[in-house]
Amino acid sequence: MAHSAINVFLEGNNISRIIGGLWTSVWIAAVSLVLGLALGTILGVLRTLPNKVIRFVLRLYLEFFRIVPTIVLLYLAYYILPRTFHVNWPASWMAVLAFTLWVAAEFSDIVRGAIESVPKSQRESGLALGLNKMQLFRYVLLPQAAKLELPATINLATRVIKTTSLLMMISIMDVVAVGQQIIEANNQQYPNAVFWVYGLIFILYFIIDYPLSAWSKRLTAKHSR
Amino acid sequence: MKKNKSRNIIIGIVVVVIIAVFAFFGIKGSSSNNSNSSGSNSNSNSSTVTAIKKRGVLRVAVFGDLPPYGWVNANGKRVGYDVNLARQMAKDMGVKVKFVQVNANNRVDTLNSDKADIILANFTVTPKRKDVVDYAKPYMKVSVGVVSPKKAPITKASQLKGKSLIVTKGTTAENYFTKQKNVNLLKFDSKTQQFNAIKNKRAAALADDNSYLYAWVKRNPKYTVGIKSIGPKQYVSPAVKKGNKSLLNxxxxxxxxxxxxxxxxxxxxxxxxxxxxxxxxxxDIVLKQGK
Structure with missing residues (x-):
C-alpha cells in the first residue's frame, strides 16, 4: 500500500509530461548559456582593456547581476518590463533574457580572470610578431584563456540548470511545475505521490548535472597536476 | 591596497544607489500606468474585446493545482469548474483559449503586466481586491461551513456555545468566528493540521470554506457538514484589468x-x-440559474 503511489507515473501520460517539463527547463538553460557565453566573452575582453569608463560600467553590470537574486531578475523581466516599458514577450523568452544577462555577467568575470592569468610573455611575444589587438586576442589570448576558464564555466552551467527550477514562479511549465500539477491532481488517490514525483525530479536533475560536475572536477584535477 | 579598498566601497555605494533609483522608477512607472489605464483605458488595449478577437486568442489565468476548480488531469488536459467556464467564454467569443497558470498570490500581477486578459481562478471578491481589479458578475458562491462528526452533529450556531472549534489562521472562517463570543477557537497553520485535529477529537467541530469541506467529507464519511453556510456570503467572479470596460461589459x-x-x-x-x-x-455553490 505504502509503495503503490509509484503507480502515479503509469496514469495517463504523466511520465511524458514530466519529460516535457524537463525539456522546457533544458532548452531555456541551453539557449541562455549559448547566448550568455557569447555575450560574456565580449564583455570579458572589454574588461581587460585599459579604458577606465568601460571597465567601471561593466563592473557595475557584473555586481548588479551577481548581487541581485535570480528570482528577483525573473520577476523584473516578467512583471516589471511589460508594465513599465511595454516589452511583452512570451514568458520563456523573458526567462531566457534574464538568464542570458546573468550568465553573461558571471562569465565576463571568468573570462577577464582567465585572460589576465595568461603569462605576460605570451602577450608580449604576440605583439613582437606584429599581431594587432584583434589578432592578439583571437590567436593568442582567447585560446589559452579558454582552457583556464573551462572548469568554472561548467560549474556555471550546472548552476544555471539547477536555477531553472525557479521558472515555475513566472508561470512557465517547467519540470517542477508539472510535478506539482501531478501531485495535486492525484492527491486523493495517491497521497504519497509527492514523495515519488519529487524523487523522480531529483533523479532527473542529477542525471543532467552530475556528468557536468564530474567533468569539471576531472578538468580541475588535470589542470593542477 | 588601501586605494583598492576605498574604490570598492565607492563602487558598492554607487551600485546600491542605482538599484534604489531603478526600484523607485519601477514603482513610480507602474503606479502611473495604473492611473492611466483606469482613466483613459489606453494601456489595456491588448485586452479589449476587439483586440482579443483580432488576435484570435483569449488568455485566461487559471489554477493548475486546485482540483476540482482548476487542475490538470492525467492526460495533461486542463480541467475543472473554472477551466470549463474559460473554454465556454472563448467559444462564445469565437476565439481560441490559452491558459496561463497562476498561484493565489500572483493573480493580480499577471493581469496588470498583460500576461492574461481575464482571471478565472477561484478569485473571491473582497473590498481590498476591488481596488486593484475590476470584477464582473459572480459565477459561484462560497461561505463558511462547519463540519462535525455524524455521531454528534452540530447543525446550529447556538450548539457551538462553550465548545471548542478548529479553524485555520488567515481564513474567512477564523475572521468570522473570532467575532462570535462563547466559542473557543483552536487555530492551526495548515489544512492538513486542522483536519488531523478534528480526527483526533480535539474539538467539537471545524470551520472552513464550505467548498473544501464538501470535498473532505466525501473522503471522510464519518463526518458531515452540519452547517453548510454561516456568516456573510462571498462570491467568486471573473476579474479583468482595472479600467478594461470593454471586456468587463x-x-x-x-x-x-x-x-x-x-x-x-x-x-x-x-x-x-x-x-x-x-x-x-x-x-449550495451555483447561483440562481434560469430566467
Whole structure:
C-alpha cells in the first residue's frame, strides 16, 4: 500500500509530461548559456582593456547581476518590463533574457580572470610578431584563456540548470511545475505521490548535472597536476 | 591596497544607489500606468474585446493545482469548474483559449503586466481586491461551513456555545468566528493540521470554506457538514484589468447569458459533483440559474 503511489507515473501520460517539463527547463538553460557565453566573452575582453569608463560600467553590470537574486531578475523581466516599458514577450523568452544577462555577467568575470592569468610573455611575444589587438586576442589570448576558464564555466552551467527550477514562479511549465500539477491532481488517490514525483525530479536533475560536475572536477584535477 | 579598498566601497555605494533609483522608477512607472489605464483605458488595449478577437486568442489565468476548480488531469488536459467556464467564454467569443497558470498570490500581477486578459481562478471578491481589479458578475458562491462528526452533529450556531472549534489562521472562517463570543477557537497553520485535529477529537467541530469541506467529507464519511453556510456570503467572479470596460461589459453579458441557459448547473454536475458528497446540492455553490 505504502509503495503503490509509484503507480502515479503509469496514469495517463504523466511520465511524458514530466519529460516535457524537463525539456522546457533544458532548452531555456541551453539557449541562455549559448547566448550568455557569447555575450560574456565580449564583455570579458572589454574588461581587460585599459579604458577606465568601460571597465567601471561593466563592473557595475557584473555586481548588479551577481548581487541581485535570480528570482528577483525573473520577476523584473516578467512583471516589471511589460508594465513599465511595454516589452511583452512570451514568458520563456523573458526567462531566457534574464538568464542570458546573468550568465553573461558571471562569465565576463571568468573570462577577464582567465585572460589576465595568461603569462605576460605570451602577450608580449604576440605583439613582437606584429599581431594587432584583434589578432592578439583571437590567436593568442582567447585560446589559452579558454582552457583556464573551462572548469568554472561548467560549474556555471550546472548552476544555471539547477536555477531553472525557479521558472515555475513566472508561470512557465517547467519540470517542477508539472510535478506539482501531478501531485495535486492525484492527491486523493495517491497521497504519497509527492514523495515519488519529487524523487523522480531529483533523479532527473542529477542525471543532467552530475556528468557536468564530474567533468569539471576531472578538468580541475588535470589542470593542477 | 588601501586605494583598492576605498574604490570598492565607492563602487558598492554607487551600485546600491542605482538599484534604489531603478526600484523607485519601477514603482513610480507602474503606479502611473495604473492611473492611466483606469482613466483613459489606453494601456489595456491588448485586452479589449476587439483586440482579443483580432488576435484570435483569449488568455485566461487559471489554477493548475486546485482540483476540482482548476487542475490538470492525467492526460495533461486542463480541467475543472473554472477551466470549463474559460473554454465556454472563448467559444462564445469565437476565439481560441490559452491558459496561463497562476498561484493565489500572483493573480493580480499577471493581469496588470498583460500576461492574461481575464482571471478565472477561484478569485473571491473582497473590498481590498476591488481596488486593484475590476470584477464582473459572480459565477459561484462560497461561505463558511462547519463540519462535525455524524455521531454528534452540530447543525446550529447556538450548539457551538462553550465548545471548542478548529479553524485555520488567515481564513474567512477564523475572521468570522473570532467575532462570535462563547466559542473557543483552536487555530492551526495548515489544512492538513486542522483536519488531523478534528480526527483526533480535539474539538467539537471545524470551520472552513464550505467548498473544501464538501470535498473532505466525501473522503471522510464519518463526518458531515452540519452547517453548510454561516456568516456573510462571498462570491467568486471573473476579474479583468482595472479600467478594461470593454471586456468587463462583455463578461457581464456572458455570465447573464450562461446563467439563463443553466450552464453553471451543467458545469457543477460535470466537474464538482464527483468530488462532493451526496448531501451537497448544486444550489449550495451555483447561483440562481434560469430566467
Amino acid at each position: 462583455w463578461a457581464n453579458k456572458e455570465i447573464t447569458k450562461l446563467n439563463s441557459k443553466g450552464f453553471f448547473t451543467m458545469d457543477y454536475d460535470q466537474e464538482l459533483k464527483p468530488y462532493f458528497g451526496k448531501e451537497v446540492k448544486s444550489s
